[in-house]
Amino acid sequence: MSKEEIDKEEIIIRNYRTSDYEATLEILRELDQTFHIGLKEDQWKQSSGLRQFKPNLKRITLIAELKSTGEVVGMGMIEALKNPLGQYIGYLNNWATKQEYIGMQVGKILAKRAIKLLRSWGCETVRIIVAWGFPEKLLKVFEQTGFKPIQIVLENKFENEQ
Amino acid sequence: MGELKKSNRDICEGLTDIYLMYFDEARGHVPLFIYPEEKFSDLVHNKTFMRPIKYHPIWFLTVDEQEALDHIDLEFKGYTFFGKKFFAKSKRKKKRAGLDDETPETIIIIISLPNEVEIFGDDLIRLLTKRIIDHFGDKLYELIEYENVKDEVIKTPRIKEIIVEGEKIKKRLENLISTTCGQYFSSVIKETDTNSIKQQKALSYLALKGVDVSHLASGEKDSTFSNIKLFDPSTRNKEALKLNYPFNISEIGIIGDSHELEIIVQNTTDEEIRDVIVKITHVKEFFEKEIMSQLVDEWFPQEELVFLSPITPQVNEYLFFIIDNETEKRLLSQKIDINILTK
DSSP states (O other): OOOOOOOGGGEEEEEOOGGGHHHHHHHHHHHHHHHOOOOOGGGSOTTTTSEEEETTEEEEEEEEEETTTOOEEEEEEEEEEEOTTSOEEEEEEEEEEOGGGTTTTHHHHHHHHHHHHHHHTTOSEEEEOOOTTOOHHHHHHHHHTTOOOOOOOOOOOGGGOO | OGGGOOOHHHHHTTTOEEEEEEEETTTEEEEEEEESTHHHHHHTTOHHHHHHHHTOGGGGSOHHHHTTSSOEEEEETTEEEEEEEEEEOOOOOOSSTTOOTTSOEEEEEEEEEEGGGGGGHHHHHHHHHHHHHHHHTTTHHHHHHHHHHTTOSSOOHHHHHHHHHHHHHHHHHHHHHHHHHHHHHHHHHHOSOTTOHHHHHHHHHHHHTTOOOGGGGOSSOOOOGGGSOOOOGGGOOHHHHOOOOSEEEEEEEEETTTTEEEEEEEEOSSSOEEEEEEEEEEEETTEEEEEEEEEEEEEOTTOEEEEEEEOOTTOOEEEEEEEETTTOOEEEEEEEEGGGSOO
């Protein structure tokens, strides 16, 4: 099923506001249901998406809003993290689009803006963390924009330990 | 008012002591002037009396370091000692190699106030420091020369000149301090906001000290001591107390078990604020340590930002500043005591 692409002029990319809490929680729930990102609702607070500053870390949650209705249709968190070698590495985390807008290029518009922002923060590299088992065709899409797989991250949740 | 009228000096007597010190390259920290002056000769060599002055944390900070704060305070035996350090012009021949005549003098001003009225210290030290710099900034080195030579056995004509000039400066300095303190305390009493806690506290303390303040209210307004209304919280004008800062701390908390301090601050204006530095520091054993300094190049209208800082073991007090990067003007400062935060 092909969907009509949304023009970038129809989307506003802005920073998260506390009033976006419910909308982002809904998107995160959807993401968690599909990819089990380990969402704990009580830990996603109203202030969690605000721009954060701490030593060696900058974080912002970007919101994609539909200009015509003001609806939040996508979100993505970006982080600039200083590694032990003193270089800032940019990360795109928890990238998600509202179910009915998937395939309409919302994520692409959001990602372009995010990469621009990470560059302005002085990042030398950008990494995208994706969920295990995510569609291989998407990997090809990323590769076309210059992203190459470099690491596999293994995780063991402590709550699973006997 | 006649008999009850008191001079500026009488008002300040017993209320505040002011110490002006300088850094002598050969002798270390040396008292230059103490107000009231009688105390200078009597108490300057009294180790117990001078203990809080000698061990005041201001000594351990450079002029640049202490500039981040308005003043450095020390509490000792019912008094608060407010300290400030500044440079003053010099043409004095120095006694250490590497220093030339123009090397500025390091001056320290410490004012002591009883804890009951320590709320005045902030304004008073700022005012006094400004006036001393304005009126004596280029004269203090002459006072230092005077202190260095006044006890010489053989007094050459040059030394005599220095002594005469020094005595004059001392007299004028005493007048300036006396006038400034008198005016300051009188202005506190005369403030139009008669409900301010500051004024109420001042009145209570001054009354307790037996000072009749009716003389302060001369002129058009006949608001004598007894005319000033007592503080009534129910009539407090909340709007008047609202501070006009562009930032507001909306939340301060400790994040779960992560031992991190979370401070949420909002740009309360409808304009984008550019180029501000957010600093979090703590003071441990008199030394201020910066644990976070973050440049925020753009802060959107009404936007809330989160600042996270690690909590240092054994340190409970933190200072949070927002500083304009260009003018270095402090736009917000807040002391945070983690003991009173709810975990």
